[in-house]
Structures are given as C-alpha cells and as structure tokens.
Amino acid sequence: MTTTRIELTVNGTAVTLTVGAHRPLLEVLRDELNLTGTKECCAVGECGACTVIVDGRPVNSCLMLAVEVSGRHVTTVEGLGCAGRMSRMQQAFLDRGAVQCGFCIPGMVVSATSLLEAEPHPSAEQVREGLSGNLCRCGGYNRIVAAVLAAAGEAPEETR
Amino acid sequence: MTATFPDAGTRQHSVGSPVSRLGGAERVTGAQKFVADVRLKDMLHVKLVTLDCGRARILDVDVSAAYEVPGVVHVLTAADLPRPVPRFGPAFADRPVLAAGETKYHGEPVAAVAAATRDAAEAGAARVVVRYEALPAVLTVDAALDPAAPLVQAPELRPGDPLARTNVLRERNFGWGDIDEARPSLVVAGEYTFPMVTHFAIEPHGAIAAADDDGLTFWSPVQHPYLLQRMMAELFDLPLSRVRVLAPDPGGAFGGKQNPKFEPLLAFLALRTGRPCRLVLTLEETFQAVRRTAARVRVRTGFSAAGDIMFHDIESDYLLGAYADIAERVVAKSNYLACGPYRVPAARIRARAILSHTTPSCAFRGFGTPQINWAVESQLDEGARRLGLDGLSIRLRSLAAKGEPVVPGDVPADGQWEQSVRKAAAAVGWSTPLPPGHGRGIACGIKSGATTGLSQSTVRLLFDGSVLVLAGTSDMGQGARTIFAQIAADELGAPLDRIRVVMGDTEIVPFDLQTSASRSTVFMGNAILHACQDIHRQLRDMAAELYGVDVAAVTVTDGMVRLPTGSRPIAEVVQASLGRLRGEVIGNGVMRKTDMPEHPLGGDPAFYEFNCTAFEAEVDTDTGEILIHKHITVGDVGRALNPLQVESQDEGAAIMGLGHTLMEQVILDGTGRILNLGALDYRIPTTKDVPLDLRAMAVENADGPGPYGAKGVSEGALLCTAPALAAAVADATGVVIRDLPLTPERVWQHLQVRRGPAAEEGAAPPRP
Numbered sequence: 001m002t003t004t005r006i007e008l009t010v011n012g013t014a015v016t017l018t019v020g021a022h023r024p025l026l027e028v029l030r031d032e033l034n035l036t037g038t039k040e041c042c043a044v045g046e047c048g049a050c051t052v053i054v055d056g057r058p059v060n061s062c063l064m065l066a067v068e069v070s071g072r073h074v075t076t077v078e079g080l081g082c083a084g085r086m087s088r089m090q091q092a093f094l095d096r097g098a099v100q101c102g103f104c105i106p107g108m109v110v111s112a113t114s115l116l117e118a119e120p121h122p123s124a125e126q127v128r129e130g131l132s133g134n135l136c137r138c139g140g141y142n143r144i145v146a147a148v149l150a151a152a153g154e155a156p157e158e159t160r
Numbered sequence: 161m162t163a164t165f166p167d168a169g170t171r172q173h174s175v176g177s178p179v180s181r182l183g184g185a186e187r188v189t190g191a192q193k194f195v196a197d198v199r200l201k202d203m204l205h206v207k208l209v210t211l212d213c214g215r216a217r218i219l220d221v222d223v224s225a226a227y228e229v230p231g232v233v234h235v236l237t238a239a240d241l242p243r244p245v246p247r248f249g250p251a252f253a254d255r256p257v258l259a260a261g262e263t264k265y266h267g268e269p270v271a272a273v274a275a276a277t278r279d280a281a282e283a284g285a286a287r288v289v290v291r292y293e294a295l296p297a298v299l300t301v302d303a304a305l306d307p308a309a310p311l312v313q314a315p316e317l318r319p320g321d322p323l324a325r326t327n328v329l330r331e332r333n334f335g336w337g338d339i340d341e342a343r344p345s346l347v348v349a350g351e352y353t354f355p356m357v358t359h360f361a362i363e364p365h366g367a368i369a370a371a372d373d374d375g376l377t378f379w380s381p382v383q384h385p386y387l388l389q390r391m392m393a394e395l396f397d398l399p400l401s402r403v404r405v406l407a408p409d410p411g412g413a414f415g416g417k418q419n420p421k422f423e424p425l426l427a428f429l430a431l432r433t434g435r436p437c438r439l440v441l442t443l444e445e446t447f448q449a450v451r452r453t454a455a456r457v458r459v460r461t462g463f464s465a466a467g468d469i470m471f472h473d474i475e476s477d478y479l480l481g482a483y484a485d486i487a488e489r490v491v492a493k494s495n496y497l498a499c500g501p502y503r504v505p506a507a508r509i510r511a512r513a514i515l516s517h518t519t520p521s522c523a524f525r526g527f528g529t530p531q532i533n534w535a536v537e538s539q540l541d542e543g544a545r546r547l548g549l550d551g552l553s554i555r556l557r558s559l560a561a562k563g564e565p566v567v568p569g570d571v572p573a574d575g576q577w578e579q580s581v582r583k584a585a586a587a588v589g590w591s592t593p594l595p596p597g598h599g600r601g602i603a604c605g606i607k608s609g610a611t612t613g614l615s616q617s618t619v620r621l622l623f624d625g626s627v628l629v630l631a632g633t634s635d636m637g638q639g640a641r642t643i644f645a646q647i648a649a650d651e652l653g654a655p656l657d658r659i660r661v662v663m664g665d666t667e668i669v670p671f672d673l674q675t676s677a678s679r680s681t682v683f684m685g686n687a688i689l690h691a692c693q694d695i696h697r698q699l700r701d702m703a704a705e706l707y708g709v710d711v712a713a714v715t716v717t718d719g720m721v722r723l724p725t726g727s728r729p730i731a732e733v734v735q736a737s738l739g740r741l742r743g744e745v746i747g748n749g750v751m752r753k754t755d756m757p758e759h760p761l762g763g764d765p766a767f768y769e770f771n772c773t774a775f776e777a778e779v780d781t782d783t784g785e786i787l788i789h790k791h792i793t794v795g796d797v798g799r800a801l802n803p804l805q806v807e808s809q810d811e812g813a814a815i816m817g818l819g820h821t822l823m824e825q826v827i828l829d830g831t832g833r834i835l836n837l838g839a840l841d842y843r844i845p846t847t848k849d850v851p852l853d854l855r856a857m858a859v860e861n862a863d864g865p866g867p868y869g870a871k872g873v874s875e876g877a878l879l880c881t882a883p884a885l886a887a888a889v890a891d892a893t894g895v896v897i898r899d900l901p902l903t904p905e906r907v908w909q910h911l912q913v914r915r916g917p918a919a920e921e922g923a924a925p926p927r928p
Contacts, residue, residue: 036197037190042443046839077190090188097804101637102187103363103411128847138637139815141850
C-alpha cells in the first residue's frame with residue numbers, strides 16, 4: 001500500500017502525517033486527527049455531512065484524498081468555534097432552533113460559513129442554493145436558512 | 161450521556177417557553193459523540209458480506225481468502241453460529257443472526273468480517289466467496305398472494321399459524337355497524353398505492369458490541385435501549401444485570417432505529433474475538449436495512465346526499481419485507497384507526513400484513529397511518545367532487561367533536577379538532593379567490609399514541625439545589641432531553657443550567673419501555689413530574705419537621721417551599737434539613753399504562769395525535785412539476801411544553817411528508833435488487849424543495865394526559881401530507897392521482913391522459 005507524507009494546516013495548526021494514498025480526507029480527519037465533528041453519511045459526495053473548508057472553498061471531505069490537501073489549509077467544524085466560544089454562525093443555528101438530531105449540522109454550519117465568506121449578504125434564494133448539497137432529514141431547512149440570514153445580519157431577530 | 165444548556169432567563173416558567181435545545185451547543189460545534197465517534201481500545205471493524213441479488217440459495221461460503229488479508233481477525237458465517245441459526249425480533253423471532261441457508265432480501269448479510277481496520281474488513285469481505293443460486297423473488301402484493309408463490313418464510317417458523325402456508329403474516333379485521341345496511345346516496349371506490357420509502361437518517365445505522373467477564377456491553381443509537389438489553393439477555397442467556405446498553409443519541413431515527421438489527425451479530429463476533437466489534441453501515445447498506453411498509457389500499461365509501469360519511473369498506477394490503485420486525489403492528493395499529501378522526505356509522509376493515517423478499521419494513525414516523533390515510537382521506541375528496549362539496553366542508557360534516565367516538569367503544573375524540581381544521585383553513589385562505597391555475601387541498605389525520613407501557617424516572621435533587629434527571633428515553637432530535645429539563649426546572653426551582661439529564665445507559669438509568677409513538681413527553685414527562693412530586697412530598701416533611709409546622713400547612717410550588725410564615729427556596733430547605741453532613745433528595749416517578757388484553761391493540765390510545773394539513777399549489781402543465789405556494793399544518797398538541805420544538809418537529813414531519821408525497825420511492829428490479837441506493841438516485845427533500853411558506857401551528861387547550869395538559873407530537877404533520885397535496889393538484893388541474901409519489905413524470909402522464917380525447921371528466925374511473 002502506497003503511503004505518502006503530507007504536511008497541512010488543520011484549524012490553524014500545522015500537521016504532518018503519513019497516509020495511504022487512497023485515503024479520503026474525511027477518514028484522516030476522523031481517524032488520524034480525531035476530529036470527529038466532521039460526519040460521514042453517504043461517503044460519495046451526495047449528502048454534505050462531511051463538508052470542510054479547504055483553502056477557503058467548501059469540499060466534501062469524502063471525495064478529496066488526503067494527499068490532495070498537502071500544503072493546504074483545512075478548516076473543520078471544530079475550527080469554527082467551541083462551546084463557550086462559538087462562531088456567529090454556530091450561535092445563529094442555536095438561536096434559531098436550526099438543530100434537531102444534529103448529525104448534518106457540522107457540515108451544514110461549515111457550508112454556511114463558507115457561503116457567507118463568498119457572499120456576505122446572500123438572499124434567501126442564494127442560501128437555499130448554497131446549502132442544497134447538505135441534506136437534513138429532520139427537515140430543519142427553513143430554520144437553517146433563517147439562521148444563515150441572521151448570521152449575515154440580513155434577517156429580523158425573531159422569526160418565530 | 162449528559163449535557164447542559166443555558167438558562168433562557170425564564171426559570172420560573174420554563175415550560176411553555178421556546179428554550180434552546182439541550183445538547184445544541186455540542187451539535188453545532190461537532191462535539192456531540194454519535195456512535196461512529198466512539199473509539200474503544202482494540203476495537204475491530206466489521207464489514208458485512210452480502211449478495212448482489214434479491215433472493216438466493218446459499219450453496220457454499222468460502223472464507224479462506226479473507227483470512228489472507230492482513231488485519232482480518234475473524235470471519236463469522238452461519239456455520240459458526242449455534243444450530244439452528246438463532247433468530248430474534250421484537251414481535252416475531254424470525255430474523256436470523258446471519259442468513260440461514262437462503263438470503264431473503266437484497267443485502268441480507270451472509271457473513272461478517274472483523275478486522276483491525278476498516279480497509280482490512282472491506283478487503284476481507286470482498287474475498288469471501290459465496291456460491292449461490294438466484295431464486296425467484298416475491299416483490300409485490302399480487303405476487304405474494306399468488307397461490308403458486310414461493311413462501312417467504314418456511315411454515316416451520318410459524319407453528320400453529322393457520323396462515324403459515326401463505327405469505328400473509330396476519331390478517332386483521334376491524335369494524336362496526338353494518339355497511340350492507342347503509343343506504344348511501346353515493347358510493348365511491350378507489351385503489352391507492354403507497355411506495356416503499358426509506359428512513360434515510362443522516363446518521364447511518366451502526367453499533368458496537370463488547371464482551372468480557374461482566375457480560376455484554378452495547379453502544380447503539382437505538383430508540384429502545386431496554387428492548388435491546390432484554391433481547392440480548394434472552395439470546396445469550398444472561399441476566400439483565402449483565403447486559404449493558406449505552407445508547408448515544410441517534411443522529412435521526414424516525415422509527416428505523418427502534419429495534420435491534422445487527423447487534424446480535426456483533427455480540428457473536430465480540431464473543432469470538434474477545435475484542436469490541438464495531439459495525440457502521442454505509443448509506444447504501446442502510447437503505448437495505450430499513451424501510452417503510454408499502455401499501456395497496458382499496459376503499460369503498462358511502463356518503464349521504466349531504467356529504468356525511470356513511471361507511472368505509474377497506475381492504476388494506478401492506479407489503480412487509482422478509483422478516484416482520486414490528487411491521488405487523490404497523491399494519492394493525494394504523495388500520496384500527498383507518499376511518500380517521502370522523503364519525504363513521506359503519507366500517508369494515510380488513511388489513512393484511514404480507515411478507516415479501518424485500519427489505520424488512522419496520523416502524524417509520526406515522527407508523528402505517530400515512531399509507532392508509534392517503535387512501536381514506538383521498539376518498540373524502542372524491543366524494544366531495546361528486547357531491548359538489550369542497551374538501552373542507554365534507555370533512556367538517558363528519559369530524560368527531562370532542563367526546564364523540566371515532567372507533568365506537570374506544571377512547572373518544574380527545575381534542576377540539578375542529579379548531580385545528582378551521583385554523584388550517586384560515587391560514588391557507590380556504591375561501592378566498594385563487595389565482596388561475598392554483599388549487600387548494602386540505603386533509604386530516606389521527607394516529608393513536610402509545611397504548612401501553614411503563615416509563616420510570618429517578619430525579620436527584622442535590623445538596624446545592626442542582627438536579628440530575630435520569631430518563632431512559634432516546635433523544636434522537638425530537639428534543640426529549642430539553643422537555644425533561646424544563647419540567648424539572650419548573651418543579652424544583654432550579655435554573656436550567658443547573659439541571660443535567662442523564663440518558664442512554666441501562667446500567668444507571670431506570671426503565672423506559674421505548675422511544676416511539678410520540679410517547680415520551682406524555683409517558684416519561686409524567687414519570688419525571690411524578691418524581692418531582694415525590695421530592696415535593698419529602699420536602700414538605702422536611703420543612704414541617706425543620707420549622708415545627710403541620711405538614712398539611714406546607715406546600716411546594718414554583719420552586720419554593722411555602723410555609724404559613726413565608727416561603728423559602730427549595731435548596732435552603734434541603735440544606736437546613738440535611739445539615740453539614742449533606743445528602744440529597746431522591747424522587748421516583750412512574751407512568752404506567754397497563755395492558756388491556758381484550759383490546760385489539762392490547763391497549764387503548766393514551767391520546768390521539770391529530771393534524772390538519774392544507775396546501776395551495778399549482779402545477780406546471782408542461783413538466784408536471786408541482787409548485788407549492790402554501791403548506792400549512794396544525795396539530796392539536798394539548799400544550800406545547802416547548803413551542804420552538806413543537807414547531808420544529810411539525811415542520812420536519814411536514815417536509816418528510818413532502819418526501820413520500822413528491823419524490824421518494826425505493827425501486828426494485830425484477831429480481832428484488834434495489835436500483836436506487838443512495839442519495840442521488842433516491843431523492844429526499846433538500847433546501848430547494850421546501851415550500852417558502854411552510855407554517856407549522858398548534859392548537860393548545862391543555863387537554864392532553866401529559867404534564868400540564870400536553871399530548872405527544874412529532875408524527876402528526878406527515879399523516880395527511882399526501883392526500884392534502886393531491887387534492888390541491890386535483891383542484892388545480894382536474895387530475896386525480898391515486899399512486900404516490902406525485903413525481904413530475906407521473907403528474908405529466910396523468911395530464912396527458914386527461915387531455916386525450918377519450919378521457920373521462922375529472923379523473924380516471926375508480927376501480928371497483
């Protein structure tokens with residue numbers, strides 16, 4: 001099995017690893033770096049649960065090989081904030097009741113964060129488009145969209 | 161599993177306020193540990209060996225090549241298991257731990273490889289050589305009922321069962337009155353189909369089993385940890401005290417995670433290897449593990465000239481999979497209430513649970529009601545169209561008023577349901593002018609809440625006034641943990657951030673029958689309330705002794721101990737009474753609904769979950785695409801203990817209902833292979849499918865049996881999505897569709913037929 005040494009930055013910290021050439025970034029994040037906030041559902045790029053940010057762009061970490069991120073910057077949900085020091089987006093998800101079971105939520109929060117970085121003042125339609133690759137079976141979509149708009153400062157404080 | 165959440169600032173009356181979800185911070189930061197995040201020392205990874213075939217006779221399993229893969233530790237086959245292969249199941253012990261001689265559905269495991277890494281397990285599984293002979297599979301109701309059809313289950317598995325030589329697992333007959341005596345002005349007949357759909361929880365199914373001298377331990381995001389504990393104790397002949405189930409919060413369950421599926425297999429592997437064994441399914445494997453029961457329903461309905469329902473004559477055929485799981489009860493419980501929330505003078509209901517060579521169907525949000533309700537509610541619209549009524553007025557004519565029976569002799573209507581119907585109608589603008597090409601539809605549904613069972617809670621009021629609530633419910637997104645903390649907060653005067661709810665450990669937390677049927681707010685909620693009241697009684701005794709007053713003069717309300725001389729905070733009384741050596745006050749509470757052996761369901765409904773859903777929609781006649789302008793649901797919830805969570809649950813159920821109404825269906829080939837495994841080929845609603853104007857509302861009359869008048873919620877808003885939307889489509893286009901889902905292709909095809917020269921007005925003729 002071919003292995004490769006990679007150097008990357010994960011959530012601001014430089015990391016050096018030796019990984020199998022076939023291993024997806026998702027597995028390396030979860031299994032080697034113990035960053036289990038990134039979730040695995042479909043593992044074939046269809047559900048968005050494993051979304052992370054690589055050099056400013058959202059990617060399905062199940063589809064990207066770990067060797068592809070050598071020399072690049074990866075941000076996972078853990079890099080956005082933590083309990084007691086949540087990001088604006090994470091706080092907005094909480095405040096707007098956008099969380100139910102929570103399994104899709106890390107990927108959703110990462111996608112939404114990336115969306116706002118690209119478009120700081122999106123319309124509701126742009127948010128729907130931007131998050132359409134993140135599946136939520138609990139059906140929290142409208143509250144998720146409201147949370148993103150709130151984080152962008154585009155929504156009234158109270159949607160209920 | 162414990163978590164805390166911040167006080168929303170409404171401590172004194174937490175109940176009734178939209179406090180933030182307990183565990184929410186963990187979920188938005190990625191800190192929440194789901195089962196796939198559990199890491200154990202020396203843990204082995206398990207991969208199932210399956211056949212790309214619907215049904216097959218297993219001729220030979222050669223595992224030798226698998227052992228050549230570095231890291232492979234053990235390959236479990238049926239030959240390694242006790243003889244006959246052990247079987248298990250929540251109602252019928254029919255599911256083998258591994259396929260026993262024959263695979264009976266696409267994806268049924270033949271063997272399982274345990275290896276040091278996931279890669280090794282996958283490589284090992286790929287090297288297990290199974291010689292098999294494909295066999296013809298029974299895939300539809302008609303095929304299963306053919307007298308020449310192969311039997312899905314061997315008759316020997318069904319001793320004493322008069323239907324054992326058929327594929328009918330059970331036939332249930334319900335009814336009242338005499339439909340043959342009725343003299344209706346109009347009889348309409350229709351045949352309706354509801355496809356197989358799958359749960360698609362975003363968290364794939366998985367579990368871990370470990371064995372040591374103390375017994376067996378499972379980590380499973382199971383909805384019924386105590387059922388898993390019991391079944392494993394029975395299967396492995398262990399006392400309950402030596403089977404421990406740790407139940408991480410499920411990442412979505414929707415009924416699919418109620419009952420054990422792979423845990424027995426993992427336990428055998430753990431016993432063989434002496435190491436913890438972990439199986440996390442792929443999404444494709446999850447599709448092959450759980451689904452909703454498909455149905456074909458034929459209904460004849462009689463109406464008076466004025467539009468009153470005079471009878472329903474219902475033949476329900478539900479297509480189960482190869483093993484029963486809990487699906488026979490799905491059929492029975494839903495069809496018992498087939499006639500819905502109405503006064504129906506006469507009914508004849510024959511409901512059959514039919515086995516097939518398909519994925520074992522199981523509980524799925526709504527528990528069979530969306531299927532039957534699709535048919536029976538659509539019949540009301542058919543009647544309305546023929547009688548010149550509208551969907552609202554025909555329903556209001558027969559809707560049961562509070563106290564009127566829906567099934568004669570059983571629990572009568574337990575809510576003022578007309579309020580919900582009128583609220584939904586008003587919100588959708590029922591009697592207002594419609595833009596050209598738009599249509600409206602409205603429908604109702606009821607589902608029986610839980611019928612039996614015991615929930616127990618222990619509440620520990622600690623010395624400093626903080627609180628531990630022990631509750632064996634699974635918090636799978638419905639927010640049970642939050643509700644439980646709110647109850648304790650109000651009853652014990654503790655801020656929410658000083659309350660922890662301990663769940664998911666059968667070794668510590670008292671018994672709860674299960675997390676299903678929207679029961680937890682009512683059953684476990686009451687158990688917690690009663691445990692708090694047990695603490696109140698002890699506090700009154702403590703205060704009476706402490707302050708030298710008669711216990712009858714002491715009350716506990718709003719978190720304060722009330723004495724004739726004034727009020728004191730609960731914590732102050734606890735500390736003064738227990739003194740410097742400290743201690744705590746422990747309360748126990750129970751809600752129990754005992755069996756009713758004579759009842760067709762073994763017990764009557766603890767409550768009804770009532771919902772009314774209304775749509776305004778239009779159809780793109782070029783593409784057949786349905787565009788929803790308004791989607792309204794109103795639930796009769798008794799009391800919304802947390803309005804935010806009630807709305808979220810109803811919105812989620814509504815969107816899930818749109819899934820089975822508009823797009824979802826598991827498609828099989830002729831041999832029983834599932835053709836659309838995965839998220840692209842099997843579509844579920846995305847952000848772009850959700851109506852912009854989706855409103856989930858509630859009627860609150862505090863008339864439920866739960867704490868403070870609550871009823872269960874969570875399933876209501878998908879009970880009648882399909883008939884309400886189909887009625888809107890019919891209103892918009894004149895086209896009546898009786899098969900789900902209402903895909904653009906299907907709608908378009910119906911539009912073409914209607915436009916054809918030979919088309920009958922309004923709809924295809926009803927089938928007798």
